[in-house]
Amino acid sequence: THRQLGGAAVAGGLLGLVISGPVIGVVVGIGAAVASTTKGKAGQVTRATGETMAAAGDRLKQWDKKHHVVEKTSNAVIKGCNRITKKLKSKNNTARNGEINATV
DSSP states (O other): OOHHHHHHHHHHHHHHHHHHHHHHHHHHHHHHHHTTSSHHHHHHHHHHHHHHHHHHHHHHHHHHHHHHHHHHHHHHHHHHHHHHHHHHOOOOOOHHHHHHHHHH
16 A cells, blocks of 8 residues: 555665665665565565554654644744844844944
């Protein structure tokens, strides 16, 4: 199924990413997705892995729906970026005022 194929791609991609980096992660993810469409032991294993990853994804979605982790994290990042922007603008204005005062 598409669910198993997607789960296998994610599992393979994460494994490749952890072991060798992003490029290998993509290659291994594609390889796992292709393997999940084949018959035989390799296909069975990758489909089972894909189903397990898809189920884990479903559980994470339910957990996030209950605890709003993505929303809270996004808000915290936005708040932090706004603070940094405010500080940078403040420093930039102070520097400009200093330059203006020095030339007057």
